[in-house]
Amino acid sequence: MVVGDLAVAVDVVVLGAGPGGYVAAIRAAQLGKDVVIVEPKYIGGVCLNEGCIPSKSLLTAADRVWRVQNSAEMGIIAKDISIDLPTMQSWTDGVVGKLVKGVKQLLKGNGVEIVSGAGWFMAENEVRIEGEYGAKRYAFEQCVIATGGTPAPLPNLPFDGKRVLSAREAYRLQSLPTDVTVIGSDYISAEVATFFGKLGIPVTILLPAGVKTILPNFDAGVGRHLKSQLKKLGVTIKANVDDPVQKSAKASLVVISNGIVPRTADLHLHTAKVQLNDAGFIEVDDRMRSSNPNIFAVGDVTGISNMAAQAMKQAKVAAETMAGNAAQYAPQAVPKVAWTEPEVASVGLTAKEAESAGYVVTHGQFPMGANGRALMLNGGVGFVSTVAEKDSGVLLGVTMLGAGAADLIAEAALALEMGVTLTDLAETIHVHPGMSEPVQESAEDALGSVIHILHKK
Amino acid sequence: MVEFKLPDVGEGIFEAEILEWLVKEGDTVEMDQTILEIQTDKAVVEIPSPITGTIQRIVAQPGVMANVGDVLVVILPKGESATAAPPAPSPPLVATPSTTPLPDRPSAPATPAFKQQPPSNGKSAKLMSPQVGIASAGNRILAAPAVRKLALEMNIDLAQVPGTGPAGRVLLSDLKNYTPQATPVPQPTPLASAPPPVAPPPAPVVPTAPQKPILPPPAHISTEEIVDEEPLRGLRRRIAERMEEAWRVPHVTTFREIDVNDLVKVRKSLKVEAEQRNISLTFMPFFIKAATLALRDFPYFNASLDMENQKILVRKYYHIGIATAIADGLVVPVIKHANQLSILEIAAELTRLRTLAESRRLAADEMRGSTFSITNYGSYNGYMGTPIINPPEVAIMGVGRIQDKPVVVNGQIEIRAMLPVSLSFDHRLVDGAAGEQFMERLKALLGNPNLLLMELR
Numbered sequence A: 001m002v003v004g005d006l007a008v009a010v011d012v013v014v015l016g017a018g019p020g021g022y023v024a025a026i027r028a029a030q031l032g033k034d035v036v037i038v039e040p041k042y043i044g045g046v047c048l049n050e051g052c053i054p055s056k057s058l059l060t061a062a063d064r065v066w067r068v069q070n071s072a073e074m075g076i077i078a079k080d081i082s083i084d085l086p087t088m089q090s091w092t093d094g095v096v097g098k099l100v101k102g103v104k105q106l107l108k109g110n111g112v113e114i115v116s117g118a119g120w121f122m123a124e125n126e127v128r129i130e131g132e133y134g135a136k137r138y139a140f141e142q143c144v145i146a147t148g149g150t151p152a153p154l155p156n157l158p159f160d161g162k163r164v165l166s167a168r169e170a171y172r173l174q175s176l177p178t179d180v181t182v183i184g185s186d187y188i189s190a191e192v193a194t195f196f197g198k199l200g201i202p203v204t205i206l207l208p209a210g211v212k213t214i215l216p217n218f219d220a221g222v223g224r225h226l227k228s229q230l231k232k233l234g235v236t237i238k239a240n241v242d243d244p245v246q247k248s249a250k251a252s253l254v255v256i257s258n259g260i261v262p263r264t265a266d267l268h269l270h271t272a273k274v275q276l277n278d279a280g281f282i283e284v285d286d287r288m289r290s291s292n293p294n295i296f297a298v299g300d301v302t303g304i305s306n307m308a309a310q311a312m313k314q315a316k317v318a319a320e321t322m323a324g325n326a327a328q329y330a331p332q333a334v335p336k337v338a339w340t341e342p343e344v345a346s347v348g349l350t351a352k353e354a355e356s357a358g359y360v361v362t363h364g365q366f367p368m369g370a371n372g373r374a375l376m377l378n379g380g381v382g383f384v385s386t387v388a389e390k391d392s393g394v395l396l397g398v399t400m401l402g403a404g405a406a407d408l409i410a411e412a413a414l415a416l417e418m419g420v421t422l423t424d425l426a427e428t429i430h431v432h433p434g435m436s437e438p439v440q441e442s443a444e445d446a447l448g449s450v451i452h453i454l455h456k457k
Numbered sequence B: 001m002v003e004f005k006l007p008d009v010g011e012g013i014f015e016a017e018i019l020e021w022l023v024k025e026g027d028t029v030e031m032d033q034t035i036l037e038i039q040t041d042k043a044v045v046e047i048p049s050p051i052t053g054t055i056q057r058i059v060a061q062p063g064v065m066a067n068v069g070d071v072l073v074v075i076l077p078k079g080e081s082a083t084a085a086p087p088a089p090s091p092p093l094v095a096t097p098s099t100t101p102l103p104d105r106p107s108a109p110a111t112p113a114f115k116q117q118p119p120s121n122g123k124s125a126k127l128m129s130p131q132v133g134i135a136s137a138g139n140r141i142l143a144a145p146a147v148r149k150l151a152l153e154m155n156i157d158l159a160q161v162p163g164t165g166p167a168g169r170v171l172l173s174d175l176k177n178y179t180p181q182a183t184p185v186p187q188p189t190p191l192a193s194a195p196p197p198v199a200p201p202p203a204p205v206v207p208t209a210p211q212k213p214i215l216p217p218p219a220h221i222s223t224e225e226i227v228d229e230e231p232l233r234g235l236r237r238r239i240a241e242r243m244e245e246a247w248r249v250p251h252v253t254t255f256r257e258i259d260v261n262d263l264v265k266v267r268k269s270l271k272v273e274a275e276q277r278n279i280s281l282t283f284m285p286f287f288i289k290a291a292t293l294a295l296r297d298f299p300y301f302n303a304s305l306d307m308e309n310q311k312i313l314v315r316k317y318y319h320i321g322i323a324t325a326i327a328d329g330l331v332v333p334v335i336k337h338a339n340q341l342s343i344l345e346i347a348a349e350l351t352r353l354r355t356l357a358e359s360r361r362l363a364a365d366e367m368r369g370s371t372f373s374i375t376n377y378g379s380y381n382g383y384m385g386t387p388i389i390n391p392p393e394v395a396i397m398g399v400g401r402i403q404d405k406p407v408v409v410n411g412q413i414e415i416r417a418m419l420p421v422s423l424s425f426d427h428r429l430v431d432g433a434a435g436e437q438f439m440e441r442l443k444a445l446l447g448n449p450n451l452l453l454m455e456l457r
Helices: A019-030 A045-049 A052-069 A085-109 A167-171 A187-198 A220-231 A308-322 A351-356 A372-378 A405-418 A422-427 A437-447 B145-154 B172-177 B234-247 B261-276 B284-297 B343-358 B432-447 B449-454
Strands: A008-015 A035-039 A113-116 A118-123 A126-131 A134-145 A149-151 A164-166 A180-183 A203-208 A235-241 A253-256 A260-262 A295-297 A336-338 A343-348 A361-367 A383-389 A395-402 B002-005 B015-021 B034-039 B044-048 B053-058 B065-067 B071-077 B251-259 B303-306 B311-314 B320-322 B324-326 B329-331 B372-376 B395-399 B403-409 B412-426
Touching (some): A008 A019, A019 A035, A019 A045, A019 A134, A019 A308, A045 A052, A052 A085, A052 A167, A052 A187, A085 A113, A113 A126, A164 A167, A167 A187, A167 A253, A187 A220, A187 A336, A220 A235, A220 A343, A295 A308, A336 A405, A351 A361, A351 A383, A361 A437, A395 A405, A405 A437, A422 A437, B034 B071, B145 B172, B251 B432, B261 B412, B261 B449, B284 B320, B284 B343, B284 B449, B324 B343, B412 B432, B432 B449
Parallel strands (some): A008 A035, A008 A134, A180 A253, B320 B372
Antiparallel strands (some): A126 A134, A343 A395, A361 A383, B002 B071, B015 B034, B015 B065, B053 B071, B251 B412, B303 B311, B403 B412
């Protein structure tokens, strides 16, 4: 018999082993399914191998460089600091490698079969895998598409692998450029600028036409504040740039962040009766089910978000639905963060968003400068602002800018999901001195009972 | 601005097809005014407006499958300005910092609330995009994630559960103590779910068996008395309510055995003719025809009693409801203006309606407005029954199975085809004598099909 002649019957085929795919595979296996996961490139997907993990590793390394160089006022005078970028990269590879190995072990330990290759649909219930060692066919009961996405290029400035790079590529350079121009306004753009800025490379950010501030989908105060902080790193932000191609023509390195194109082209989705929406993403319902009820989609291919954390949640919903359990993708709180200098994080609604959603709001704000721990960590840069429904005091959103904000936002996310009130936050003892105190104090500010600043009458 | 969502109609129904909007955008509606007809897999349901106001936006278009909780329509409450808050089907928080696309890129997927249901696979493709983030004011349900998960598992709409926590937060205990009941807000009215208008025939009296020695009960019989407790929900609850309502009508039931020997012959000979026209000719068209003629002669049987306004509404049209069992339950398609149709036309209409009923494609209009009903328990071998009136109708006719019986004809015992007929009527409006007269008329018409011929149009 020729390999590939006969389809192997399995319960679940997962296409793609990124954070959406591997979590779906593991959860489905935990729930008793016979699972095959198909991955053409690497276990862990973009998140582990090209995206979240390498970028945050490198941001951490760059942060240490910058922090040591800027500790003179503490009495730490750093001389002759040099950056060995290849070593920094191999250290990053080490972090990535440990995590990838861990995911592989978890897949195997849960009895998930890993198949190397690219899969596409031959029928509504069958995929063909073109792999290194020939083709295989799997007939599935259910399938999860988690094939992710690729960075969208600028229409007239294609990626060339040398001067014009996606963020994923820019992080993995083996030598530093003399200057960098970033085109984009999102967290990826802001983080790339932070990375090169902290390594001492001059950076220019070109915000697209019509965009007036970096991180435009955060509270308006964030972009303003961040701009002045990034300036200290040598990052210049130019707003509302009509022709970024021309404006970046002289840059030695151009990094573009223009969103994600879903990776669906080679899947033969029509064969599987899986429909795309107008923007080209796979249309799903709140159970992550596509127009084919046996085929699910999670992560970047759905266009709901390109955040790994959301892909993982969607993956669990898909797996649990496949197993017949009740599950729904309906998070109330989705924290969004940017590992900039300082870090930015928010969850829920801004005051403006809450008002346009029909809420009568009250809000409080607390400056990091009035917090002891913040003064120690970064001189007290940043703030926490809190938005709540006026009458009930029910929390609607929290925005923070400051050291460790990306981790601190977790309290606010839980608070929102739990439906807490400002009083709940105010009544909870927070560590002193600690970066979580400003959350409590901004809630107290909204209640008119803040201690460490003078409440505006 | 009120987003009106598909209410939980219970009985495991979590989706419904939008049949018809009875209002259009910009229309003014009164509270409880019927604005929409939906079809669940059990019944057509009229949805009343929850408030008095103006239809701002119709979200769910006819033909789509909507899930419980999906926004169907946005209504601007009376007295509220249209500019108060823009209708926001998906809150602005989609937590994708990278989805601020540059101008040339197709914009990030706007999460359309509803997608047209693909024709290929029926109800499973309910592509209501996931709702991410905090709902708009008035629509947010405060409940911890664990409570929301349990509600999903229990198939309970949290919006219906009164919360006892701070700011009305729904607690785990609230959910556990909740028993679904008539919701104060829009109460769906069943249209096609008319209760099976037939009570089981009385059990025959079993002759006492000769005395035998009393044996001890078998030892293996379990002494456990197990009771499965099921919530009374949805369609079953409404049937129960409707039956209770119907039972308030003082019923009286009268019976006849009608010699239909001639009718059997007539039908047999016409059947072949009908088959050539691709029409299945059962006895029902003859019953319907006879009923319309009797109704014409005895108008009160085709009336309604309006006690509230102290009126008798005598209907001058003849819409005959036919209780029809389908795989999922019972529907009552209506032969409209049956008096104007020939027997063959009635037969064709019956076939058409039955085919639609079996595939649950009956339009709402085809299942309501009956002025008199016929139930055929004979198709299940029932002989005699006491049908329950379907208010506001006044009477219902029940037909049993035609059987060859020995009967006395002119002093001789002959084998004749006998049709058992019952007639239940509202004794407030119809006296016993009138009931018997109606029955005699039926008996004459069905006993002598030539009389039916006379009424041919």
